[in-house]
């Protein structure tokens with residue numbers, strides 16, 4: 091298996107790992123968003139959906155474990171690449187002309203990724219831990235109320251929205267970048283892939299960010 | 314004939330040798346808008362020599378954009394602000410009177426500075442030696458048109474083959490990655506029948522060498538394509554990624 095390890099640790103191999111894990115996370119976000127949008131169906135719908143996930147708990151746990159692995163690979167590999175790539179140019183340019191030849195989102199994946207990562211930790215603490223580890227409301231399956239109270243906090247909601255915008259920058263570059271890495275770049279379909287990536291990104295950002303906005307402005311102080 | 318000259322301030326990177334600390338030196342000069350940037354540096358060097366000062370070391374050969382020897386980073390952009398030309402083709406008419414122009418060498422760990430604006434790009438030769446060729450049996454001249462190939466494919470291979478090996482792609486990339494250069498060299502053969510026998514061996518060997526030499530990894534910013542004097546497309550990188558993947562999947566060689 092030495093060949094596999096060396097293939098995956100070559101420069102192209104590392105990109106490939108980034109792309110595969112990235113695509114998995116892109117797919118995961120779709121499922122996550124669909125789940126979140128059930129909140130618009132009211133507390134009952136959302137609480138039933140989450141409660142029903144409880145029934146298939148073992149499967150959920152396995153999926154969660156796989157997700158953690160994917161995240162770890164994506165983050166570890168990304169940080170490693172960033173560090174190695176920094177070392178490939180020990181002395182930088184005095185005049186930085188990169189804004190004239192490339193897109194800022196493509197150059198700042200480490201920044202957008204890191205902020206999303208910090209957000210992810212806080213996010214897991216706020217929701218995953220509350221839902222799974224004996225929050226009193228969770229015991230009574232009042233998941234919707236947990237969300238509503240978290241989002242009634244301006245700071246948390248603000249952070250959430252900022253993180254979603256940065257996630258958008260990350261996704262917009264990452265989506266088409268993954269296809270380029272797989273070698274699927276061609277005059278006919280690459281422009282389509284780029285458009286699809288933008289549409290996907292907009293749906294994700296607007297979809298996720300709409301929920302704190304809803305709770306802040308429209309749910310109305312009855313929390 | 315009274316010619317309107319441009320008064321410029323040049324900030325040029327001066328470094329006495331590979332292990333010296335470099336710094337920017339400032340020069341003021343008046344230059345004809347018809348002069349190329351290298352001719353301007355020639356003028357400056359004549360001046361410096363007349364004053365018994367060390368001239369600025371920089372490289373050039375053909376001075377018509379076909380050899381890939383020249384290469385300066387001008388105001389942060391390899392080969393300067395005009396797309397699809399080499400440094401030697403950049404004329405001073407693109408600048409304005411009173412401008413300050415920053416001139417730096419290509420910067421990458423794999424391209425160590427030799428002196429001033431000269432860098433050692435022999436890392437590219439090391440990559441080429443590992444597979445940037447096809448092995449042919451010499452013998453009598455083959456018949457013309459003996460190998461059928463469509464015009465479209467031939468043109469695409471020709472596009473890849475226009476890479477002049479200047480290194481601007483490495484200089485432009487935030488990761489100092491050589492992917493555009495290597496992918497052009499891989500593609501020019503991967504597209505043609507003559508390149509098939511060694512196709513998978515070539516891509517693996519060249520990528521391996523590229524990694525060993527300390528170039529960074531590609532993160533698809535596409536800065537290389539934007540700065541390449543020959544407009545080499547990042548589609549070549551996609552092709553190389555695909556070939557590398559296929560090489561790993563298809564061949565039984567566990568060594569490379």
Ligand code: SF4
Pocket residue numbers: 475476477478479480481482483493494497537540541542543544545
């Ligand atoms: S790909 Fe373009 S920038 Fe890179 S070495 Fe070839 S000609 Fe120069």
Ligand code: FES
Pocket residue numbers: 372373374375376377378379380381382383384399400401402
């Ligand atoms: S000197 Fe030959 S390309 Fe510029």
